[in-house]
Amino acid sequence: MGRAPCCSKVGLHRGPWSPKEDDLLINFIQAHGEGKWRSLPQKAGLLRCGKSCRLRWMNYLRPDIKRGNISPDEDDLIIRLHSLLGNRWSLIAGRLPGRTDNEIKNYWNTHLIKRLRSQGSDKDTNDDNVKAKSKFNLPGRKSGLEKSRIRRGSNWNDNMMKEKEENNGERGKTKIHLPKAIRVTSLRLTGNNDNNNNTGFESNTTTTATISSGNGSAACTLSDRDVPWHDGDHDHGVESLIGCDFSTSDKHLGKLYEEFLQLIKVENQDHDDQDQFNLCAESLLF
DNA sequence: AAATCCACCAACCGCAGTTGC
DNA sequence: CGCAACTGCGGTTGGTGGATT
Numbered sequence: 001m002g003r004a005p006c007c008s009k010v011g012l013h014r015g016p017w018s019p020k021e022d023d024l025l026i027n028f029i030q031a032h033g034e035g036k037w038r039s040l041p042q043k044a045g046l047l048r049c050g051k052s053c054r055l056r057w058m059n060y061l062r063p064d065i066k067r068g069n070i071s072p073d074e075d076d077l078i079i080r081l082h083s084l085l086g087n088r089w090s091l092i093a094g095r096l097p098g099r100t101d102n103e104i105k106n107y108w109n110t111h112l113i114k115r116l117r118s119q120g121s122d123k124d125t126n127d128d129n130v131k132a133k134s135k136f137n138l139p140g141r142k143s144g145l146e147k148s149r150i151r152r153g154s155n156w157n158d159n160m161m162k163e164k165e166e167n168n169g170e171r172g173k174t175k176i177h178l179p180k181a182i183r184v185t186s187l188r189l190t191g192n193n194d195n196n197n198n199t200g201f202e203s204n205t206t207t208t209a210t211i212s213s214g215n216g217s218a219a220c221t222l223s224d225r226d227v228p229w230h231d232g233d234h235d236h237g238v239e240s241l242i243g244c245d246f247s248t249s250d251k252h253l254g255k256l257y258e259e260f261l262q263l264i265k266v267e268n269q270d271h272d273d274q275d276q277f278n279l280c281a282e283s284l285l286f
Numbered sequence: 287a288a289a290t291c292c293a294c295c296a297a298c299c300g301c302a303g304t305t306g307c
Numbered sequence: 308c309g310c311a312a313c314t315g316c317g318g319t320t321g322g323t324g325g326a327t328t
Contacts, residue, residue, distance in 0.1 A: 014297080014298080015296090015297075015298095015321095015322085016296070016297075016322080017296085017297090035313095035314090036313090037313075037314070038312075038313065038314090049298095050313090050314095051298085051299090051314085051315095052297075052298080054314080054315085055296085055297065055298080056296090056297085058315090059296075059297085060296075087317065087318085088316090088317090089316075089317065090315075090316060090317085101315095101316075101317080102295080102296075102297085102317095103295085105317075105318085106294070106295050106296085107294095107295095109294095109295095109318095110293065110294055110295080111294095
C-alpha cells in the first residue's frame, strides 16, 4: 500500500509566503510552540501544508536564524565538514549555529562547488566517500541524479553526466581518504549536556550510540570518561570507541567496525588533519 | 530597449526513519 | 508486531533579479 500524501493539496496555498502568512505562523508558534506540523496550519488559520509550514519556520522564520553572508570562517568550516560528511547538510548545519541545512546546501551548490572545481580540488563532490556518506546511496533507492534524469526524460543533460565522469578522473587529487562512511541512525544521550558545550558532561553519564551499516547495527555505551574530548589533558577523539563491544555476528557490521578502526588509524597518523578528525568525530556523535 | 543568460535561493517533492496506537 | 501518521532530510525545481548581448 502506498503512502498517503502528507496533506490534501486541494485549496492549499503554494509558492512564496506572504508577510501575513509569516505572521500567522510566527504568532502561532510563539503561542503554542513547534511541532504538530500536520495540524498546525488548520489551527493557525493557514492554508498551507504542514510540511510547508515547518520548512518556512525552520529555514526562515526561526528567531535564531543567522542572516547575511557566510563568513570566511564558516566557509572554511563547511568545506572541511563536507569533506568528512559529504552531503549531510543537517549535520553540517548543526556545526554552524544559526545556519540552516538548506542555506548551506544552497551555498555549497552555488558557490563552493564552483570554487573548488576552479581550484581543481573538487574532492568533495565526486569521490566515493561522498557517495558512501549519502544515505541515498543505500541499495534500492534511486539517487537524486537518477530521479532527476527520469523526470526530465531521456535527453536530460548528457553534459552533466559527462561532467560527473570528468570529475571522477580527478580522484587522485583527493587529500583525505576515508573508508566508506557509516550512518549514525540514532543517538541517545543521558545526563547533562549544557547545550553545545562539548565538555559539559557530568560524572556518571552514559552515551549510547547506535551505528548501522544497512544490514545490522551495534550499540555502544560509553562512560563519561570515554566520551571524546572530555579529558581536558588529552584529546582522545573517536579512539575512545575502540574499546566498545561491537557484536560481530553480522558480517557487514564486522566489516564496518574494521573500517571504523581503519579510519581512526589513518586519521591519527596525520596530525595536519587532526582538526578535521575531531570535527568528524564530533559530528558523528552529536 | 528588449531578449537572453545566469546566479541565487526559497520552496517543493519524495523517501526513510521514528513514533504511537 | 504491523500499520499509519509524523517528522526530518537531501535532491531538485522554478521564480526572480541582475548581468550581458
